[in-house]
Amino acid sequence: MSAPPHPALAHGPVYADYNATTPVDPRVAEAMLPHLTHHFGNPSSAHPYADIPRAALTEARAQVAALIGARPGEIVFTGSGSEADLLALRGAALAATGRPHIITQATEHPAVLEGARALQRLRGARVTVLPVDRDGLVDPADVAAALDEDTALVSIMAANNETGALQPIAEIAAMAHERGALMHTDAAQAAGKIPVDVAGWGVDLLTVVGHKLYAPKGVGALYVRDGVELEPLIYGGGQERGLRAGTEHTALAVALGVAAALAADDLDHGEPDRLAGLRDRLHQRLDHALPGRVHLNGPDKARLPNTLNISVDGVRAHDLLATVTAFAASTGSACHSGVHSPSPVLTAMGIEPARALAALRLSLGRWSTDTDIDLIAAAVADAAR
Incomplete structure (x- = not known):
């Protein structure tokens, strides 16, 4: 089970940026x-x-x-x-x-x-x-x-x-x-x-x-x-x-x-399996809502249980995050003087610029719940449509 609600997350958007930083327990x-x-x-x-x-x-x-x-x-x-x-x-x-x-x-x-x-x-x-x-x-x-x-x-x-x-x-x-x-x-x-x-x-x-x-x-x-x-x-x-x-x-x-x-x-108590289940549920819901448009960046198996990096066809990730306020997440792109450049990580992987600029990193953690997953999937799908 996930931990009791964290006071810092009680009144803000759903937090899906645990790879950037975590709330202090x-x-x-x-x-x-x-x-x-x-x-x-x-x-x-x-x-x-x-x-x-x-x-x-x-x-x-x-x-x-x-x-x-x-x-x-x-x-x-x-x-x-x-x-x-x-x-x-x-x-x-x-x-x-x-x-x-x-x-x-x-x-x-x-x-x-x-x-x-x-x-x-x-x-x-x-x-x-x-x-x-x-x-x-x-x-x-x-x-x-x-x-x-x-x-x-x-x-x-x-x-x-x-x-x-x-x-x-x-x-x-x-x-x-x-x-x-x-x-x-x-x-x-x-x-x-x-x-x-x-x-x-x-x-x-x-x-x-x-x-x-x-x-x-x-x-x-x-x-x-x-x-x-x-x-x-x-x-x-x-x-x-x-x-x-x-x-x-x-x-x-x-x-x-x-x-x-x-x-x-x-x-010892199965947290990696819980997070992997949430991560895969999120991916599946996005695939179902946006058929053929969702692409996984990185390995399917050999990856952290909490991390989902996807690109959605026809979407620029920074635009999506700027307009959707229901959750907080990251892109890998950098912004200099208003011009966005693709993530150096995805570029090194040989991912083309358009797909790299569409990349959205969703990283889950101790306070992530099933309800959070459903909200993120709905918000991304609505914005992408």
Whole structure:
């Protein structure tokens, strides 16, 4: 069953943009509040005011680790997913000897793509950006062909934020390790929506993001496998294994920890199946209402259970969202000075501009209901007609 109604969603349009950000779960907000009001101590201090914050930080680290199959000491708290990605990329590149080579792919999150380009520009790194197929999937054979003796890191996202496409992470990680390279995956969209196991996937570095998990914005984490050497991102007092100095924000760490524990419980109790059922019901209703006009963008099977990216013939998605107020969702297009350009993700997949500009991303979550699905389907169909 879906969670009790969220107060932030009670009086607005139906929310179908969970891949963009999630409402903070009230249980998460309740858990972090004492650390904003009473438990103010520095976790690194050696007096009683530090005891509760230090214990809370330890518990939060364990909760995040449990969600992804890691050990607590392998979790490094960060200020965002983008920061975690940069720590992985920059840390691996600067720790490598010689001229490091980084491999990524064309539909990666901008934090990885732009981070790699910055290392290329500022540090002389060599960057290979691999193509993807029509479903947005990278071919492991292309990864194997790109690997060489200078490859320091392969960074391939676990799940795409627009299409939900799930990449073959374990297969790619095994190839990277055969050539002595590290494997990083941005699991911002995957963690909490599907089972994530760092050991089973064979990754060395993995990004988790709070505001995709019903925690607040401004907190993330990077899994760093024991034994992996990274150059620190922030130098100073030695917090977070010396990789990210600065006094920890205990309240935000607690929020991420509780959010991770709640997500793990959802996984155990069938939430992915519930969301996949809602997603497929929405797709079927749209297909029935608009026969022959609805086209799925991305893979049919290998995708997140909550994500539906469709294009409707004869419709520009930004126009539809501008006129329909019953629900909130996203397009992948960008707008510059009033001119819309197709999503870079869909463009990299080889989807023609007209279809890309028609693309609508509908992403569901903890508070999505059958009633919401029926309302979205009716609103899209009415507008498309």
